Amino acid sequence: MIDKTRGRLFRKYAVVIVAIVSGALVLGGAIDIYFSYRQNISALASIQQEKAAAAGMEIEAFIQSIERQIGWVIPPPGLAGTVTTEQRSADYTRLIRQVSEITEVRYLDASGKECLRVSRLARNLLGCGANVSATPEFTIPRAGKIYHSPVYFRNESEPYMTLAISEGANAGVTVVEVNLKFVLEPISRTKIGQQGYAYIVDPNGNLVAHPDISLVLQKKDLSILPQVRAARTNPQTNLFERDNNTAQGADLQGRVVLSTYRFIESLRWFVFVEQPLDEAFAPIYSAIAYTTLLLLAVIALAMLASLILARSLVTPINILRDSAARIGAGALDQRIDIHTGDELESLADEFNHMSARLSESYATLEQKVIERTQQLARSVARLQGLAEVSQTISSTLDLNQVLSNMVSHAVQLSGADGGAIYEYDETREEFLLRATYQMSEELIAAIRSRKIDLTDPTAARVATTRAPVQISDVASESDFAFRQVYERAGLRALLAVPLFHKEKIIGMLAVRRKTTGEFQPETVDLLQTFAAQSALAIQNARLFQEIETQKAELASWNQNLEERVQSQVAELERVGRLRLFLGPQVAELIASSQQDLLASHRREIAAVFADMRNSTAFADSVEPEEVIAVMREYHAALSEKIVLHEGMVEHIGGDGAMVIFNDPVLCDNPAARAVHMAIEMRAAIAALQIKWKARGFDLGFGIGVTLGYATMGAFGSENFFHYGGVGTVLNLAARLSGEAKDGQILITQRVLAATEDQFEAEAVGDFNLKGISKPVMGYNVLRVKDHLLVQV
């Protein structure tokens, strides 16, 4: 993944810088060239025009100077006719000598005859000859102008011009042949640049003068050249419109030239100043070339610079990246070396700091890991030790074995030189040595001989603080009991850890060390763990002991219990039998061993006698089975109410039942209870009576309730006795019941008085009862008073 991005930053920078710089340069260069081009062209045109003008003027001057020279040999108008031929000949000779351009001078007299010829080449002629009055060399000067002939070629190769100047209106004409080779001079001198030149063409386009005279001698016709053609077609003579006569043309070799011309009016010649376009533009081309080269050079430089720059930018970044990669891979000792003096350098420094800190923390981490590992190893060892110990504890109940194992492990794992476990005996209030490890006999003996109780300072501290106690140097503990023994054994430091169970101290674990100094917290923790284990072990042992003891106790208790249970069961059986004969209350009463009750005793009781009417008649008329069934129903309903109101059945027989309240079980307001029960009995029997009636049995029911004293108790013998009562109250109840009609509950005045507030009763009258001396007022209980209606 690193390689994919490698070089991208570099390329990016390089490309950007190169593009920017190159772009700027190219733009600048192009603009420069364009303007330079424009300037060059106009400069060239100007120069050419100047030169053309200058050349034109020079040529005109040249011709004019010849004309002036000729003027020397022309006599003043006044003396025109007086000049002799000899004179003239001498003049002409001098002229020829003086002016090398003049090859021949002729004189035409006033009539146009050729009368004198002085020649450089040919023979001189004196005397008049041919008549050339018709020729323009005669006619035009006579008209007053200087005649310039068109250019002609002698020997087909030398350009000549004939100049003719008149001496006066009607005088002769001096005709001069001018060798135009001498026009070469000013033309040759006209130079533009290296290859620029000037030349002259006549109106026909023939070359009149040229720096290369051979071309002139060849009589080159330049009218084929475009610029010459153009000039001849439309000669621009306006001096102020100079730009119009500069154009691109061609030379004889076909090269493109920049050409300017000047039209010499007097001679009707065209002076052309030309320069090959290549040369004209050479500065431009070379400027372009130089600019391009410069551009390339600068682009190359820019590329170089950009490469260097980009490299200088990117190299530190790459260094950073690589170093970061290496650091990331784990080589934390890498340091990045950048000295660019900018942000990158500070970044590199930060990296180095980070790397240093990383390696520090790594080293620290390593160290910590090593430490931790060691700790772990120790812890593991300890745990193993503890596990072994635990195993030991759980595998055996032999306390001594367990404690020995424990103390040996404790000493080994804590790196101590010896140790012991004590058990605290509560009864004797002293620590007893139970197990030792690596202790000298002397020390053991010394300890055993001495009673370590709570007066011993170390033990006291341990017991009271319930925390480990250390003595870093026994030498400095003056009140240490075994100091001398320790010193003799070479032991200097002591760590004692309490063993306690449920806030009670049950022992002590002590380890000793030959070197002074505090015990390490983890050692203390370890010993505390051992202590806990030891306590556990001791406790276990004690518990076991207890269990054993308790088991024995339990066994004896068990035995005891069995015997007692047996007797109880017998008792219960007896009571159960009793119950059969006695009411449940009585049975219970007896069962609860209140044997006194069986003796007769006088008590105020309420007696309720319930009795059926017409029962005898019923029994006679109905089948015995049906009688029994009815009786059963009757007794069931009565029993239910009796039990419900907790009355005691004195006796049940046939069709009647006598129920007693307040004996043997005391109750409050027995009369009310009795009446309540009677009411409910009545209701229950009434319901039965409806059923009986449906079956055709007509039975009535009445109740009598009395209140009074009676003598109660068990009557009979050991094997068979009856609990009941003797008294008037009982008789009265029975008699009253006999007097009751069906559905009546008759009560005595005494009962009424006791229950008046609870029941509504009506007086029934007096009754004279058998066995009772006085008449008894009887009342019929109607119902419970409304405000006392109680749900049953």
Added chain:
Amino acid sequence: MNAITRREFLQRAAILGLSATMIALLDGCSILPGSTPTPKVFRIGVISGATRDAAVAQRIEAFRQGLRELGYVEGQNIIIEYRFAEGRAERYPVFAAEFVQLPVDVIVAVGDIAVIVKQATSTIPIVFLQTSDPVGVGLVESFAHPGGNITGLTSGQNLGITGKQLQLLKEAIPSITRVAIFWESAALFSQAQLAARALGIPLQSLQVTTPDDIERLLEAVTQEHAEALLVQSGPRLASRRPQFMELLAKSRLPAIFNLRDYVDDGGLMFYGRNLLNDWYRAATYVDKILKGAKPGDIPVENPTKFDFVINLKTAKTLGLTIPQSVLAQATEVIR
């Protein structure tokens, strides 16, 4: 730091390449405007019919001067070989053949030697000097377009100055009734004949065929009672100039020459071309040819300036008085 990766290597190569190209371009740029081609050493062969005397040496010096001014340095880019026939016409073909063998890059031939040289080679460019009628003798087709491999400068004789010379002679010594002409070139002779007829002066013809003939010819002059000489000097006569002048001095005859050397040696008058100019100008021709121009395209030049030199010392010796009108025409006078 790291080993050079391929990418880095390519980058460096690119940088180097660019720099090299840059330098090369700059280098090349410096020679863009005007590239000097490697100089070749040209061989120029000069054949003269005369002897290498002082006058000839002067002309040759003018030629060399001309070449120097055109940028040629002897020994560096040109080597000039000289052959002097000393009047012996039979040597011409030998020299021509030699130059063709060497070979030389251009042959400069004086006078009619050009004809021989033209026969010897049609490829090596030839520049002629002091030739009177190149068209007539078949050297060139026309002045404007010589054609072939030959061009040069004329002596101007063809322009008819022979007549002028005769006229000047007659003007200087009006009493002359009979003129003898020493000639080597037929063209000039015919010109002289025409001029003599026009002037009405009988002309004695003396053709110089060999240099040894001079004494005999001069004798013939005195025998025929010529009163003046028109000397059309050629290589044969020129090779015996001292001897000729000696004899002439003895004969006490006035003469007009076409070669200035004679006047310097005691001749009376000279009208004609300044040969130093011609030789100087010849260098231009050689230069053009060496630069690659075809001789056939370089037009033949006529001279424009003519000198008229009068040796007054000789006039005095001969007891002649030169008229003013003639003196007025002189370009130079030797007193």
